[in-house]
Amino acid sequence: MAKLHVSTTINGEPMEFLCEPGDTMLDALRGPLGLTGSKEGCASGDCGACSITLDDRLVCSCLMLAVEAEGHELQTIEGMAHGERLHPLQQKFLEMAALQCGICTSGMLVASDALLRKNPKPSEEEVRFWLAGNLCRCTGYDKIVRAVLETASEMREAAQ
Amino acid sequence: MTDIRYLAPNTLDEAINAFASAGSAARILAGGTDLLVQMRSGAVKPGLIVDIKKIAEMTAIEETADGGFRIGAAVPGAVLAEHPRFGKIWPGVLEAINLIGSTQVQGRASAGGNLCNGSPAGDSVPALVAAGAIVTLQGPNGRREMPVEKFPAGPGRTNLLPGEILVSFTLPPRPKNSSDAYLRMIPRTEMDIAVVGVGVSLTMKDGVCTAARVGLGAVAPTVLLVEAAAKALIGSKLDDAALNAAAAACSAACRPIDDKRGTIVYRTKVAGVLLKRTVAIAAKRAKEN
Numbered sequence: 001m002a003k004l005h006v007s008t009t010i011n012g013e014p015m016e017f018l019c020e021p022g023d024t025m026l027d028a029l030r031g032p033l034g035l036t037g038s039k040e041g042c043a044s045g046d047c048g049a050c051s052i053t054l055d056d057r058l059v060c061s062c063l064m065l066a067v068e069a070e071g072h073e074l075q076t077i078e079g080m081a082h083g084e085r086l087h088p089l090q091q092k093f094l095e096m097a098a099l100q101c102g103i104c105t106s107g108m109l110v111a112s113d114a115l116l117r118k119n120p121k122p123s124e125e126e127v128r129f130w131l132a133g134n135l136c137r138c139t140g141y142d143k144i145v146r147a148v149l150e151t152a153s154e155m156r157e158a159a160q
Numbered sequence: 161m162t163d164i165r166y167l168a169p170n171t172l173d174e175a176i177n178a179f180a181s182a183g184s185a186a187r188i189l190a191g192g193t194d195l196l197v198q199m200r201s202g203a204v205k206p207g208l209i210v211d212i213k214k215i216a217e218m219t220a221i222e223e224t225a226d227g228g229f230r231i232g233a234a235v236p237g238a239v240l241a242e243h244p245r246f247g248k249i250w251p252g253v254l255e256a257i258n259l260i261g262s263t264q265v266q267g268r269a270s271a272g273g274n275l276c277n278g279s280p281a282g283d284s285v286p287a288l289v290a291a292g293a294i295v296t297l298q299g300p301n302g303r304r305e306m307p308v309e310k311f312p313a314g315p316g317r318t319n320l321l322p323g324e325i326l327v328s329f330t331l332p333p334r335p336k337n338s339s340d341a342y343l344r345m346i347p348r349t350e351m352d353i354a355v356v357g358v359g360v361s362l363t364m365k366d367g368v369c370t371a372a373r374v375g376l377g378a379v380a381p382t383v384l385l386v387e388a389a390a391k392a393l394i395g396s397k398l399d400d401a402a403l404n405a406a407a408a409a410c411s412a413a414c415r416p417i418d419d420k421r422g423t424i425v426y427r428t429k430v431a432g433v434l435l436k437r438t439v440a441i442a443a444k445r446a447k448e449n
Contacts, residue, residue, distance in 0.1 A: 021165060022199065044197045044200060045193055045197060045264065045265055057238060057267040058264050059264050059267040060264045060268075062196070063191075063192050063265070064192060065192065065196070067168075068168075068189075068211065068213075070168075111263065114263075129263075129350075131263075132262055132263070133264045133351070
C-alpha cells in the first residue's frame, strides 16, 4: 500500500513526511523526520521518554499515530533551545545535575516545560504528580523535581 | 502493519458507513491510549482505523437545555478538567476520569474509550454509573440510548451492535445540594488498576439523603449499579446504621476474581469500606453545593 503523506508543523516549522498508517508519531520523528531527541523507552505510554506536545497538550508520541499529526502543531525537545541558548529548564538540569544516563531527560524537559506554561508556580507535589508519567531508570527524581522548582522560581523572578 | 487503512471522517455517517462495512477488523481511534498498546503487542491487528476526533459531536462538551451535560465520547480527560463548570457539578465523574493514567495519557484518553475497552476496572465507569449517565450510540440502523451500566457485557466485551459507535454521554441536571465522588483502592499510590472502585452520587435535603446511586467497579465481570446500597442510603441521615447497611450491600454484590492485586476476600471487604468513605466525600460536597 502507498505511504500516507502528512503535512504538519513541528517546532514552528512546516514539515511534510511519509508514513505507514500504523506508524506511531515516535516512529516518524525518529525515522523520516530525523528528530531523535524523543526517546523510545517502553513504546506503551508508561515511561514518558517520547513526550511531545500536540497543539500545546502533553502526549506520548508512542501513543499517537503519525498520520494524526496532519494539520496540527507539534513541539519536540529539538524546539526547546533557541540556537545555542538553552531553555532555562535545560540550563538548570545541567547546573543541578538533574540527569544521569539521559534517556528520560528530553521527556522530562518537555513535560516540565508543559507544566510551567500551565502553572508557573507549582508546588513540589504538583511537580511530582505532573511528572508521574515520566520514569527515570536511574531513579534520580529528587534532583529533577528540585531543578524544575528552582527553574520555576527563577523564571517567575525574571518575569517580574 | 502495512495493510492497515486509516480514515478520519468529518461526519458520523461517514464514520459509521466505513466502520460497519469493514466488519470486525475495524477499530475506532479516539485517544488511542488502549488501541496503540494493543496494536503494538499484536493483540489487535486492525484492517481499518476510523479516527473519530474530526467529528465535532465526538469532541464537544455541551450543557444541555435542562442543565445537564453532554460529553462527546472522545473528549480527553485533560480537556474535561479545563471546563469551567463541569468539575464543579460532577467532581466525582471528573476525578474518576482524571485518575486514568499519567498527564500524557490524560492529554488523549477519553471516557468513551475507557468504557469501550470493557474493563471491569475502568475508573470512569463506576462514577458514570453513579451519575446516571445515558450513552448515545449510533450505528447503521440509527441512534439509540441506554443507561451506561447496561453497556458493558463482560471483561473486554460491550453491548455495541456490529457497526455501532459510542457517540456521547448525557448526564442529568443536578438538584440543589447534590454531588458525587469516586474512590478506588490500588496497591500503589498512583497509576495502577483498581482493586475496587466506588462511585457515589447523592442529593441531600435538611440532612437527609433524598436520592443516591452507587456504582461499583473491579469486583465483578462488569461494573455494577448497586441498587440495594442506594436504597440503604436514601431516607437516612447517612448515620452508621445506613452506612453499614449500604456497605454490606456493596460487599454482597461482589463477585470478584482472585489475582495478584487483591484476593476475593480482600476485594469484598474493601468494597464496603470504600463505599463509606466515598459517601462521606460526596455528602460533604453536596452540603457545600
